[in-house]
Amino acid sequence: MKPLHWIGLVSLLLIGCGDGAKKDAGPKTDGKKPPVAFITNNPEAFWNIAEIGANKAAKQFNVDLSFIKPSSGDASVQKEKIDEVLNQGVKALAISVIDPKNQTNYLRSVAKKTILLTQDNDAPECGRQCYIGTDNYAAGRAAGALVKQAMPEGGTIVIFVGQIEPLNARQRRQGVLDELSGEKDTPSTDGAMLGKSQYKLYKTFTDQPEGATRAKENAVQALSQLGGEEKVCMVGLWAYNPPAILSAVKDQGKLGKIKIVGFDEDPATLNGIKDGHVYGTIVQQPHEFGFLSVKLMSELARGDTKNLPKDGMLPVPHLAVTRDGKDVKTTDGASTAGREVKAFHIELNKMLGKE
């Protein structure tokens, strides 16, 4: 039992050190800086950009921000983090919900204790004051429109995503399928033609919990299974999927033959677009998730509700990044602003402090 004593001592030392550092920044000592928290749904690199936006807003609007990335995408791990910040007395909390249906009940009890916002992934019934994030269905439709541009004469599409359970994955996939079929609620049957269109869904591959490594294996497998097919477009719905697809396509010497459409702004995806190996990617604006969430929390924590949207929705528009940077129109009449990949990449690097 002796190691315990020492670990206890080290813990106490840690508490001691932290206390010293906290004296000038802590919420207790500075009544003007309301403590607020931003909790993500996993530890992926995507959230680094949101963190930059959140920190910027925390400085600008004078709040004491805890930006927390739980160690896995599991709701029980996220719950531990939420309980912790609640007990630290946060005045407002912005959460990316993992399981809207089953977390709603718990989140209702959270909303009773503090000001609750949702970002990135919503749970409309949980008593949150506002949702800040992408319309994932519309973003899926925009990705579908990119597939049509990349492969106008029709062909086979293969979808890759981490898991199919999360709402954003389901909505994105449905958006892609609906845009291609031209119908609402297109069924996602493997091997079936999509509505009356010329597009066929081969399969949806999932890769969690292994993630990126498995994502590449999946892409390799799909390529070998579809060996004979001429017109194939591979669609990656989560940030690491397009780079995994690209890497597999490269390994098999099929660059240029297989079309790739993706989501998010992984550097490999952006470079792939520049090289002409990836047709385009739909990007969210995670920087805005962070910035707008913290800005709104700072106002609500001070009792200022004038910027709280009446319908409780603060949509952050998605963008279509391609080589030519043209806007993308979908068959439901919506339009997605286009960005030219080189300019977008430079802007992004500047934001991340890489250039």
Added chain:
Amino acid sequence: MTDDRARTLSYHSVLAGRLGFYGILTVGVGVLIVTGGIDLSIGSVVGLCAVLFGLLLNQQIPAWQAALLVVALGCLIGLIHGFLVTQLKLQPFLVTLCGLFIYRGLARGVTLVQLGINEDAAALKALLVGGEGEAGRNQLILLLVIALAVGLLLHFTKHGRYLFAIGANEAAAKYAGIPTERYKILAYVICSGLAALGGVLLLLDAETVNPTSGGSLLELYAITGAVLGGCSLRGGEGLVPGMILGAAVLPLLRGVSSFNKVPSDVEYAVIGMALLLGTIADELLKRGAGRRE
């Protein structure tokens, strides 16, 4: 080292809940480690059992029965592990590592949707985990009840002495007439049975479980807790109160890093370093004491 927010009843309830949950898994694997065994499948058993519990609730099976069925399944898993280790003489590490993959695969195979609980389970939740605003603190009471039973078995009965004897020297125990195989199987049953109970608690507490990630890594937390609490991985050593204290270390360290605003990206590193520094300090102190003697 003062932070008023860490002194509130509600924060202590949160800690109690976590200690209860981790403690139950730790005591389970602790008994197994005492006999010289190991179980790497705990996290996957927790995940599978949480998923099955959710599915049974979906079928409108009363929550109590569903929980008992799931715990019985956990015991069956332990029985299979024990059988494979004692009868086929397979290495425990390998058997339970295969289990880790099998149970995770089964959890994902039976459903891909995230499961929740129903109203019937709310009463069971209030009893085992805690009602609204109680932050899961009843899990600590449950842990204490379990620890009392396991502690009595391990430290005050001949069965406990046999379990220690097997861990210290299995061949000697066998020659002394102890039915070693039966006791080893018992240890696996206790370990997996408590892991299954962990699965029930996980779903009741979080009200959601993801077949892909629910419970993952928990075997490492449980084993770490048992070893910190004084169990030797070579077997034959360990105390139930030590296991409980060992199980408290990880939740406490996490709380400490959260209060001190350790960035979540480096939280694992900070916790790992604290554990390592503690272990090094202990080893150095032991050597110093050895020299003085």
